[in-house]
Amino acid sequence: MPRFRRTALAAGLTIAMAALSTAVALPAPASAALPTAAVALGDSFISGEGAGAYTPVVDANGVTQGFPGWTAANNNAFFCHRSANASLHKANLPGIQNRFNLACSGGQPHDIANASQARTSGRTVAAQLDQLRAVAQTQDIDLVLIGLGSNNSSFTFGSVAEKCANRFIADAWTGWWEFWAYLNGPVEQKPCSDADLATAAQLSAATAETTAAVRQILTTLDQVDADGQHRVVFQDYTNPLPLDLNPQFHEEDSRDDTRDKFRDLGAERYAAGCPIHRASLAPGHRFSQALGTIVKSTRDTLAAEFPADDLVYLNVQQAFNGARLCEQTSSPSGALATPIRLQDGATGTFVTSLSGKDKIAIQRIANTCVSYFQTCQESWHPNATGHQVLGQCLSGAATTGARSVACVRSSNGTISVS
Structure with a gap:
């Protein structure tokens, strides 16, 4: 065909197509669907603290932080302790292609909309909402796991645990006439009470803080989620200790923890992972239940404010039944x-036994x-195996038709979510 005729034909086709497109609007090419994603937000129980296999974390300056050493400042982003073993990564989540753990050990409601480092004892990571927005640019967020409430401006899980464990150790190693103090000051030699853990006023303030922070999460999700369809799971907290210790850990050398000085018993409980007074256990469980109330109240309040949102409360308070520290004679196995484990100097070597050590040591x-x-x-x-259990809990919460579910471990180790 002569070049002229080809050109003329092409021109004719162009005119015809232009006329057709004027008469009938042609559909625009479909954009590629974003990959689906699950995201974790919140504190240590979500980040995977205790589960090992911690992954590098990008800090607020955009620098990826690997393990900086045992003597590094604790505000280093790596110490968010985002674990590859965290429940988010262990859950069976059909339809989810990618997973993003944005939670940070020690995370507080403040850290949701603000850089963590802006508060006392915060870490050098960007606000979790900023991290969430970054994920939403390339992902269709279909599931969000939130764990928030155990740390706030009134109390933190770490400070509560430290208080009760230190009281037990002080009581075990010193007499009533002796003075026990360490860098944080004097330590009482008596069990923890409910008021020692959190007062009613503190719990009320924590509920308000948590609700305000999660409200910001839901608002942001509605703004940035590609298709506007996502489920949000509100997970509460499981207590690492039982309601009472196995009888094997009640006394040693004919001395229980109501006596004055009981070093052998103190060493035995430390080795098993539960250096705590038996009288502190019930207040500890009431504290855990109160944290659950914070989480459920937050979910229920926001469900009324965001009636179109898919919000599920996941109660995991019985997820470790029969397998808590010192519940069995083999503990911590x-x-x-994870048992309480300390180091004698920042050496990287954990002290697994206090037997024979004096109070100076x-x-x-x-x-x-x-x-x-x-x-x-x-x-x-929760340790790595504990997060496998919590992963099963999350799997159930991700697919349930209910608005509230409980994850329970039976005596044979079976996990049910209903």
Whole structure:
């Protein structure tokens, strides 16, 4: 065909197509669907504290932080302790292509909309909402796991755990006439009471803080989620300790924890992962239940404010039944939580036995935890096996048709979500 005729034909086709497009609007090419994603937000129980296999974290300056060493400042982003073993990564989540763990150990409601480092004891990471927005640019967020409430401006899980464990150790190693103190000051030699853990006023303030922070999460999700369809799971907290210790840990050398000085018993419980007075256990469980109330109240309040949103409360308070620290004689083996473990200096070597140590050595070990919190911050958190269980809990919550579910471990280890 002569070049002219080809050109003329092409021109004719162009005119015809232009006329057709004027008469009938042609559909625009479909844009590629974004990959689906699940995102975790919140604190240590979500980030995977205690589960090991911690991954590098991008800090507020855009620098990826790997393990900086045991003597590094604890505000380093790596100490968010985002674990590859966290429940988000272990859950069976059909339809989810990618997973993003944005939670940070020690995270507080403040850290949702603000850089964590802007508060006392915060870490050098960007606001979790800023991290969420970044994920939403390339992902269709279909599931969000939130764990928030155990840390706030009134109390933190770490401070509560530290208080009760230190009281037990002080009572075990010193007489009533002796003075026990470490870098954080004097330590009482008596069990923890409910008021020692959190007062009613503090719990009320924590509820308000948590609700305000999660309200910001839901508002942001509605703004940035590609298709506007997402489920938000509100997970509460499981206590690492039982309602009572196995009888094997009640006394040693004919001395229980109501006596004056009981070093052998103190060493036995530390080795098993539960250095705590038996009388502190019930207040501890009431504290855990109160945290659950914070989470459920937050979910219920916001469900009324965001009636179109898919919000599910996940109660995990019985998820470790029968497998808590010192619930079985083999503890800490077989337990689903990490035992309290300290270091004698920031050496990277954990002290697994306090047997034969005097109170000066005990104080030195306790002070290491104060000076280098990363040496002890895993204590009393779900371990890798515990996060596998929590992953099963999340799997159930992600697919349930109910608005509230409980994840319960039976005596044979079976996990049910209903």
